[in-house]
Amino acid sequence: MTAHWLVKSEPDAFSWDQQVAVGVEPWTGVRNALAARNLREMRLGDLAFFYHSNEGREIVGIVEVAREAYPDPTEESGRWCCVDMRALRSVPRRVTLAAMKAEPRLEGLALIRQSRLSVVPVSPAHWAVLSEMAGL
DNA sequence: GCCAACGTTGGC
DNA sequence: GCCAACGTTGGC
Numbered sequence: 001m002t003a004h005w006l007v008k009s010e011p012d013a014f015s016w017d018q019q020v021a022v023g024v025e026p027w028t029g030v031r032n033a034l035a036a037r038n039l040r041e042m043r044l045g046d047l048a049f050f051y052h053s054n055e056g057r058e059i060v061g062i063v064e065v066a067r068e069a070y071p072d073p074t075e076e077s078g079r080w081c082c083v084d085m086r087a088l089r090s091v092p093r094r095v096t097l098a099a100m101k102a103e104p105r106l107e108g109l110a111l112i113r114q115s116r117l118s119v120v121p122v123s124p125a126h127w128a129v130l131s132e133m134a135g136l
Numbered sequence: 137g138c139c140a141a142c143g144t145t146g147g148c
Numbered sequence: 149g150c151c152a153a154c155g156t157t158g159g160c
Contacts, residue, residue, distance in 0.1 A: 010146090032145095032155075054146055097147080116145050116154065 004122040005038065005048035006111055007063070007085070016050055016060040020087045024066050028074045028082040035119040040069045042083050049122065049130065050087075051111070057097040059134060062088045092135030105129045 007027065009015070019025055030036050042048075042065045050061040067084035074082075100106050106129055110120035122130065 008146090057147075114153090115147065118145085 003041065003043065003046050004124065004127040005042065005046060006051055006059070006120050006122050007048050008051045008053040008118045010054045011052045011056055012054070016052065016087075016090070019050060019061070019063065019085070020090070022087075024084050024086045026073070026082050027085045028072050030072070030082065030118060031075075031080060032118065035117055036081055038119040038121060039081055039083050041121075042068060044068055047088070047127075048085070049091075049134075050085075053118075056094075059091060059095040059130065061090045064088050093133070095130060095133045099133060100130070103129065103133065 009019075014025075027039070030039060044065055044067070046065040048063050048065070049059045050063050051057075051059050063085040065083050066086040069081040069083050071078045072080040072082040097111075100109060101112060106112070106126055109126055110117065110122070114120065
């Protein structure tokens with residue numbers, strides 16, 4: 001069963017253009033227990049929206065899980081994990097946070113409800129609405 | 137184990 | 149640049 005997610009990155013730190021350029025990239029640096037749990041639940045081939053936080057505040061592309069959770073190499077203790085993400089495609093239309101907030105069918109979206117969480121699940125229904133808004 | 141202080145994230 | 153939300157830390 002394929003699950004859907006949304007992952008955030010500040011474009012200043014790591015942008016969608018960089019993700020596209022490298023293809024596959026370790027999704028490191030998550031230091032929040034709930035976000036880390038979401039990472040561990042990701043399965044090979046799961047899809048995720050790539051969202052630019054802070055600057056842009058919009059969904060810009062789609063990535064897929066290319067490797068399931070393993071210890072984050074950027075952290076010594078081994079208690080944090082990361083996954084590998086592969087760039088799949090840019091979205092034809094970027095979906096802004098404002099547009100998501102204005103869409104009644106997206107009520108309860110974790111991105112809005114827990115704005116500080118960097119890795120959040122997206123329900124199948126919400127995924128369908130967001131895909132439609134993104135022009136997919 | 138409680139809770140105040142503090143730090144960080146991210147929207148505005 | 150401000151501030152709300154919320155996670156973490158440390159004193160007790």
